[in-house]
Amino acid sequence: MAVPNRPVTTSSEAEAALFDLVDVYDRAYETAAAELSLSPAQACVLGRLDERRGMGALAEELGCDASNITQIVARLEALGLVTREPDPRDRRARLVARTPLGSEINERFATAFTFARTAVGRLSPDEQDQLTALLRKALG
């Protein structure tokens, strides 16, 4: 179902536009990941490893259970995209880092996921600033 998170009713034009944006964004993300044979979750985790970090930090940032990260990282590791090494300072912890292949795949993902770039690119610099301001205000 790709991205089923569509709203039930959109009572205003602006709400409908927000929905369309989210829908297209999510679908584009999923498509870009699929082009690299990654699940969205795998692409997401891989993208958050610009610096090596622990499992717990990933779980907290993504708002999910640590055991979920364990699984996703294990699959990324099996694909040769990340390494998981013991933290010398705290041997309970594991530090996850991208391998060179992981970095390459990550960059290819960033290239494939053109949606946000393209969408913003349709706006003039002034319009981009307006959009940013409006979204920030809407987000509260």
Place this chain on the structure above:
Amino acid sequence: MAVPNRPVTTSSEAEAALFDLVDVYDRAYETAAAELSLSPAQACVLGRLDERRGMGALAEELGCDASNITQIVARLEALGLVTREPDPRDRRARLVARTPLGSEINERFATAFTFARTAVGRLSPDEQDQLTALLRKALG
């Protein structure tokens, strides 16, 4: 992980704002569904039954395999939220419709999913129009 679909890098303020919007939107959708003990997919399908319709129409609209809809509708049916009756005009097809309970749950979902409403509500009518126009332009 709720909604892992975060971008790898956001090269502009506007892209970052788009990401934040999508992230918060998706999480709010999931939270609202969870409050009613529904999965996002279940809430989504339930919300698309303002009129009774066939399985195939749902699958096409949501861009997924028909067998996926079969499963989701079966769970909704087991929960007493929808009925699945043979189409008198085409006995291959099944017409899915909300039960009264399903309608009630759906309305409670619409109430619980306040994000889009709240976000838009932070903007003046003029700003809402601007946002709509900018998003439409960005969507191409």
Place this chain on the structure above:
DNA sequence: TCCATTACTTGAGTCAATCAAGGATCATCC
């Protein structure tokens, strides 16, 4: 040293999603 806490893993279970295959019905064409 003892003990609570922290960091992560394991195991069990649910759900979403896809694919392949199959049954039933429809629609058409001769």
Place this chain on the structure above:
DNA sequence: GGATGATCCTTGATTGACTCAAGTAATGGA
């Protein structure tokens, strides 16, 4: 009117995300 192919949906198998409960190992403070 009967065969043929397409359509609508289901079933079964498999993968992955996600959560929860329970467990292991290491830390750090009393």
